[in-house]
Amino acid sequence: MGFLDFFRNSNRQDSQLALFEGEETSIIDSAEPSRNLANKRLMDEAKKRGATARTYPAINASAIQEMLGESPDQLYDALGIPQSDRSRLPQAAKEALMVGDIAALEQILDDNAIGHRPLIQSATKGYRKAKGIFRWNR
Amino acid sequence: MLSLNTLRQETYANWEVLHFCKAAYPHALLSWNVDDATAQRLPYTNQPFKTDIRQQFGDLRKRHTWQQAAIYYAALSMLCGYLECLQILCWATIPNYLGQDLIMEHYQTELHDCLFQMPKFIEIIKAGLEQLYQRPDLSEERAQIEASRNINLLPV
Numbered sequence: 001m002g003f004l005d006f007f008r009n010s011n012r013q014d015s016q017l018a019l020f021e022g023e024e025t026s027i028i029d030s031a032e033p034s035r036n037l038a039n040k041r042l043m044d045e046a047k048k049r050g051a052t053a054r055t056y057p058a059i060n061a062s063a064i065q066e067m068l069g070e071s072p073d074q075l076y077d078a079l080g081i082p083q084s085d086r087s088r089l090p091q092a093a094k095e096a097l098m099v100g101d102i103a104a105l106e107q108i109l110d111d112n113a114i115g116h117r118p119l120i121q122s123a124t125k126g127y128r129k130a131k132g133i134f135r136w137n138r
Numbered sequence: 139m140l141s142l143n144t145l146r147q148e149t150y151a152n153w154e155v156l157h158f159c160k161a162a163y164p165h166a167l168l169s170w171n172v173d174d175a176t177a178q179r180l181p182y183t184n185q186p187f188k189t190d191i192r193q194q195f196g197d198l199r200k201r202h203t204w205q206q207a208a209i210y211y212a213a214l215s216m217l218c219g220y221l222e223c224l225q226i227l228c229w230a231t232i233p234n235y236l237g238q239d240l241i242m243e244h245y246q247t248e249l250h251d252c253l254f255q256m257p258k259f260i261e262i263i264k265a266g267l268e269q270l271y272q273r274p275d276l277s278e279e280r281a282q283i284e285a286s287r288n289i290n291l292l293p294v
Contacts, residue, residue, distance in 0.1 A: 036275065043225075043236065051237035053212075053229060054155045057219025058170075061159040064220065071161030072220045084223045084262050116151070117170035117177060124170075 035098040042105045046119050049108065055116045059104065059123040066127035067100040068093055069137050096134050103130035140244055145204040148240055149191065150181035152211035159219050205245070212241040213252045217259065224276070227266030232282045 031037070043056055064072045072083070081088045086097070107126030113119045131137045140148075150169075157164040165186040169177040181187065188198060194210075195203045216229060228235040230253065233242070242249055253259045270280055 036273075047234075047237045052151070053234075053236045053239035053242065054151055054215060054219075056225075056236045057215060057221055058155045058158055060220055061155075061161075065161065073160060076220075082261075082265075083218075083220055084226065084258075084265065086220075086222055120170040 035094050035101075038098045038101040038105070042101045042108075042123075045105055045108060046123075049114045049119060050116075051119055052116045055119050058120045062120065062124045063097055063100050063104070063127055066124065066131050067096045067134070067137075069131070096131075099133070100127045100130050103127060140208075140240060142201055142204060144240065145201070145208045146181045147178070149204060149208045149211055150184070150187060152208070152215040152241075153187055153190070154180075156211060156215040156218055159215070208241050209245050209248050209252050212239070212249055213256060217253070217256055217262070222269070223262045223264075223266035224269040224273075224279070225266075226262050227270065228279055228283070230263075231286055232279070233286075 042059070046055055046059065061072055064070065064075060068075060070078075075093075076083045079089070086094070089097075104123040104126035107113075107129065108119060108122045111118070111122040111125070113122035154164050154169060158168065164184070166180055166184045167176075169180055172180075191203065191207050192198055195207045197203055216226060221229070225236070229239075229242075230250070270276055270283065
C-alpha cells in the first residue's frame with residue numbers, strides 16, 4: 001500500500017491517459033517540483049473546489065503564520081523586502097513555504113474540502129501538521 | 139445586480155481576510171472556524187465591523203454604503219494579502235483567476251479605479267508584468283492577459 005499502488009490507481013482514472021489505453025508503457029509525468037509549482041497546484045486545486053478570490057489570500061497568510069511562525073507584516077518588515085516579492089525570502093523560509101503548500105494541498109484532497117471556509121480550514125490544518133518538522137517552530 | 143445581503147457578506151469576507159492577513163483580531167471567531175449559520179450572521183452581529191463601515195462609508199441601511207465598502211475592501215484585502223505581484227496582476231486582469239469574485243464581476247470599473255488610487259498598485263503591476271515576461275512557466279497567463287482587453291487599463 002505504498003506509492004506504487006496509489007500511482008497506478010490515480011493514473012487509471014486520469015482521463016487523458018485513456019487515449020493511450022492498450023499500450024503497455026505507462027506515461028510518467030516527470031516535471032520537477034518547485035516552489036512555484038507547489039504554490040500553483042494549491043491555487044488551482046482550491047479554484048477547482050469553489051474557492052472565491054479571497055480564499056487564496058487567506059490560505060497564503062495562513063502559510064506564513066503557520067510555517068514561519070510570524071505574522072506576514074512582521075516578517076517582511078524585519079527582513080526589509082517588499083511584501084509582494086516572495087522570491088526574495090531566505091531559502092529556508094521558501095523551502096518551508098513549499099513544504100507547507102504541499103501539505104495543505106494533500107489535506108484539502110484528504111478532507112475533500114469545497115468552498116471558501118472549508119478550504120481555509122483544511123489548508124490551515126495541513127500547515128499545522130507540517131510545521132513541526134522545522135526547528136524554529138518547536 | 140447584487141443583493142444587499144450579498145454585498146454585506148462580501149464586504150465582511152474581505153474585511154475578515156484583511157484582518158487575518160494583518161494578524162489582527164476581527165473581534166469575532168474566524169468564519170471558517172464556526173458553523174454555517176453563525177458564519178452567515180457574522181456581518182450582522184460583529185459590532186466593530188459595523189462601526190468600521192459606518193465611520194468610513196456612512197449609513198448601514200443604504201445600498202450605496204455597502205457598494206462602496208465592498209469595492210474598497212475587495213481592493214485592499216487583495217493588495218494586503220501578501221500575494222505575489224504576478225498573482226495580483228492576473229487577478230485584476232483575468233476573470234476568475236483565483237476563483238469566483240462577485241465584486242470584480244459586477245463592479246469591475248469601480249474596482250479598477252479604486253485599485254489605481256492605492257499607493258502600491260502601480261508598483262505591483264509593474265513588478266507583475268516583469269515576472270510575467272521573464273518566467274518561462276507563465277506562458278498560459280501571458281496569453282490570457284494579452285487576449286483580454288483589460289491590458290489597456292494598465293500603464294504599459
